[in-house]
Amino acid sequence: MEYSQKVLDYFMNPRNMGKIDDPDAVATEGSPACGDQVTIYLKVNPESQTIEDIKFQSYGCASNIATASIITELAKGKTLEEGKKIDWEDAASALDGLPPIKMHCSVLAVDTLRSAITNYEVTHKLAERPEFSKETIVEELGRILYPKVGKSIIDLKMVKYVGWHDGVATVDLDVPKFDEYRDNIAEEIREHLGRYPEIKEINITI
Numbered sequence: 001m002e003y004s005q006k007v008l009d010y011f012m013n014p015r016n017m018g019k020i021d022d023p024d025a026v027a028t029e030g031s032p033a034c035g036d037q038v039t040i041y042l043k044v045n046p047e048s049q050t051i052e053d054i055k056f057q058s059y060g061c062a063s064n065i066a067t068a069s070i071i072t073e074l075a076k077g078k079t080l081e082e083g084k085k086i087d088w089e090d091a092a093s094a095l096d097g098l099p100p101i102k103m104h105c106s107v108l109a110v111d112t113l114r115s116a117i118t119n120y121e122v123t124h125k126l127a128e129r130p131e132f133s134k135e136t137i138v139e140e141l142g143r144i145l146y147p148k149v150g151k152s153i154i155d156l157k158m159v160k161y162v163g164w165h166d167g168v169a170t171v172d173l174d175v176p177k178f179d180e181y182r183d184n185i186a187e188e189i190r191e192h193l194g195r196y197p198e199i200k201e202i203n204i205t206i
């Protein structure tokens with residue numbers, strides 16, 4: 001697997017690695033695809049609502065460490081609103097690209113940053129935790145990447161239909177029978193959606 005020089009640099013010399021002892025917000029997220037984890041700590045200026053300090057701890061692969069590290073650099077000094085807009089493609093391109101099969105590592109880093117910002121906003125009564133809805137399912141599916149090209153299965157139009165009724169999530173997929181990642185995609189959907197206690201049953205048609 002080919003890594004850019006920048007990925008190798010951020011892996012070998014990670015910036016902002018460690019813990020903030022009295023953080024204003026913390027979040028830990030894990031990737032169902034590989035079991036890796038990232039924790040992000042924030043210090044926020046309450047007047048300007050800017051991220052004054054940010055650190056991360058990673059329990060995962062080289063791309064996990066590199067993307068979490070670059071995310072801290074992208075977010076530092078930004079307002080909370082700007083921080084929420086950093087997406088996984090920003091992280092990957094700031095590292096001069098990631099191999100497609102490793103793109104999910106940048107999704108994990110971005111999700112963790114967003115969770116930390118949400119935690120700050122909820123505990124400081126700046127926002128309410130979003131209600132669970134069909135949109136939550138669609139958003140979660142948008143975080144699942146097709147490993148061959150490293151793009152979201154939603155953007156690739158592999159999801160034909162999403163249903164949500166009475167605790168049952170239904171997902172109809174359009175993935176060719178001969179696709180080597182077919183079972184892998186279905187498995188990832190089960191793992192991602194299985195994290196939501198609101199979902200009691202998952203039906204996938206493929």
Ligand code: FES
Pocket residue numbers: 031033034035036060061062063064102104105108
């Ligand atoms: Fe798990 Fe990279 S392979 S985060």
